[in-house]
Amino acid sequence: MADKITSRDINYSEWYNDLVLQSGLAEYAAVRGCMVIKPHGWAIWENMKSILDKMFKDTGHVNASFPLLIPKSFLEQEEGHAEGFAKECAVVTHYRLKTDPDRKGKLIVDNESKLEEELIIRPTSETIIWNCYKNWIQSYRDLPILINQWANVMRWEMRTRLFLRTSEFHWQEGHTAHATKEEAVEETVKMLNVYADFMENYMAVPVIKGVKTINERFAGAEDTYCVEALMQDGKALQMGTSHFLGQNFAKAFDVKFLSKEGKLEFAWATSWGVSTRMMGALIMAHSDDNGLIIPPKLAPLHVVIIPIYKNEEQLKTITEKADAIMKALKAKNISVKFDDSDQNKPGWKYAEYELKGVPVRIAMGMRDIENNTVEIARRDTKEKSVVSADGVDAYIENLLNDIQQNIYNKALSYRNNNLHEVNTWDEFQIQIEKGGFISAHWDGTGETEEKIKEETKATIRCIPLDAKEESGVCVYSGKPSERRVLFARAY
RNA sequence: CGGGGCGUAGUUCAGCCCGGUUAGAAUGCCUGCUUUGGGAGCAGGAGGCCGCUGGUUCGAAUCCAGCCGCCCCGACCA
Structure with a gap:
């Protein structure tokens, strides 16, 4: 057996790269820092998108599309935003362009085509959207505006990693405008909950909801809410953010409305997004040295059937039986593929579908035909069992639910086992080397946060929303603190 | 932006130090036969601007210079 994938124990980061490339999720593009998302990867992303899209629509949002290019002057409007993204x-x-007079067939920039005002490729769309909202909002009757867009954006990152941080990435960005602060804050939290729901119930990744510290806040936001997850190597990953933008963008773009009381007021804003980074989270939260483990609710293919045969006649017999099973599975909305290709032996196919993360594999040979059985292997535990061919569709339906639950439980117990309350600086330094989340008291100052980061590379991931009031002393400075916050080394 | 690595067949790489037949291997691909319950075997075959440009030389994948690209490790970030 060829070892295509570096083991997680040897080098987690190589394991991740090998897995993404070998399983056919994505590959490096010819452009620095960019990736090609291949059909298998895009199919998973499409599943994520369609589930989220429905969730957004169920909460009253509509989709629209805004330009890829943003005038530089727009970005300058909101000071914090401008500094953050510049x-x-x-x-x-x-x-x-024009043809190069000196080198035949080559192209050069035509200097006569210089733009009067430079355009930037959107790193996010607050500015161009709020420029529109200025025209769309005159009265409180125009509010709220609840718009989402699915788009690609570009941030010229210095260091990139497949899915986790690429220069171009795909995401959704919700941009809403409200008449009151309360309503905007409510929207911010509502969407954070939508994200958490999606991550836990579909991606099977447990998350912690919280608020970012001032240092970690989105450029231009009043408050940044986030969902944080723990990867198998003990590092944290921010999976999504939801921002309460206050009136910052309304003031920057002069978006005022006439209230019921006849007063002119600035609109209140939110923005929220999740990206293809979630693909990285999905991979790092569940997969193993044999390949991907994809939760059934996101798997592009649920079941693969592999026939084992010695001749055409046997294949025909097996195919007939497999057809019946496939029909029954499809009736239950379970996607299934019958791989009768003659190119590879069954053993090769087993390894291949494990690599790609297909949750359930059915093997059928003549032995099964004689006994009216099939062999079922589940990807998450790699357990195999021989079951009766009668009612196999119901068996698999249950099995898929069980796999979904099992993957989540496994990730949850890992997360819980790697979340430690720490009360002294010595403990903190020892524990951070072991990975995982650290729950500790913090004095609330940016200076302490910075020092901890410098000394340990750990950042405050969030102040958990469910953090209880608890008086204590800061793990670093010894100053008083009212609640614990979550620290971790992060992606 | 600093530090390191790599660029040779579709892919992974050897060859380069020490220049010299027709540039190799594995794997993948094509043809045929045998196989098929955990990555099959045999036989035959196709496949190369050796990253680019220039230099040294009778002769360059190999030596020299410049350039380009990508990856990895650090500072910034969803």
């Missing part, structure tokens, strides 16, 4: 913007300066 360093990572791709800039369009010209609109034309």
Whole structure:
């Protein structure tokens, strides 16, 4: 057996890269920092999208599309936002090329096509959207505006990793406008809950909901809420964010409305997003050295049937029986593929579908035909069992639910076993080396947060929403603290 | 932006130090036969601007210079 994938124990980071490449999720593009998301990867992303899209619509949102290019002056409008994103913007300066007079067949930038105002490729769309909202909002009757867009964005990252951080990435960004602060805050939290629901119940990744510290806040936000998850190597990953933007963008773009009382007021804003980074989370939360483990609710293919035969006649017999099973499975909305290709032996196929993360495999040979059985193997535990062919559709339906639950439980117990309350600085330093979340008291200052980061590389992932009031002393400075916050080394 | 690595067949790489037949292997691909319950075997075959440009030389994948690209490790980030 060829070892295509580095073991997690040897090098987690190589394991991740090998897995993404070998399982056919994605590959490196010819452009630095960019990736090609291949059909298998895109199919999973599409499943994520369609579930989330429905959740957004069920909570009253509608989709729209705004331009890829944003005038530089728009980005300058909101000061914090501008400073935050300035360093990572791709800039369009010209609109034309021409043939190089000195080198036949080559193209050069036509300097006569220089743009009067540079355009930037959107790193996020608050500015161009709020420029529109200025025209759309005059009265409280125009509010709320609840818009989402599915889009690609670009941030010129210095260091990139497949799915986790690429220069171009795909995401959704919700941008809402409200008449009151309360309503905007409510929206921010509502969408955070939608994200958490999706991550736990579909991705099978347990998350912790919280609020970011000022240092970690989104550029231009009043408050950034987030969902944080723990990966198998003990590092944390921010899986999504939801921002309460206050009136910052309304003021920057002069978006005012006339209230019921006849007063002119600035609108209140939120924005919230999740990206293809979730693909990275999905991979790192569940998969093993044999390949991907995809929760059934997101798997592009639920079941693969592999026939084992010695001749055409046997294949025909097996195919007939497999057809009946497939029909029954499809009737239950379970996707199934019959792989009767003659190119590879069954053993090769087993390994291949395990690599790709298909949750359930059925093997059928003549032995099964004689006994009216099939062999069923589940991807998450790799357990095999021989079951009666009668009612196999119901068996698999249950099995898929069981797999979904089992994957989640496993991730949850890992997360819980790696979340430690720590009360002294010595303990903190020892524990952070072991990985996982650390729940500790913090004095609330940016200085302490910075020092901890410098000394341990750990950041405050969030102040958990369910953090209980508990007086204590800061693990670093010894100053008083009212609640514990979550620390971790993060992606 | 610093530090390191790599660029040779579709893919992974050897060859380079020490220049010299027609540039190799594995794997994948094509043809045929035998196989098929955990990554099959045999036989035959196709496949290369040796990253680019220039230099040294009778002769360059190999030596020299410049350039380009990508990956990995650190500082910034969803």
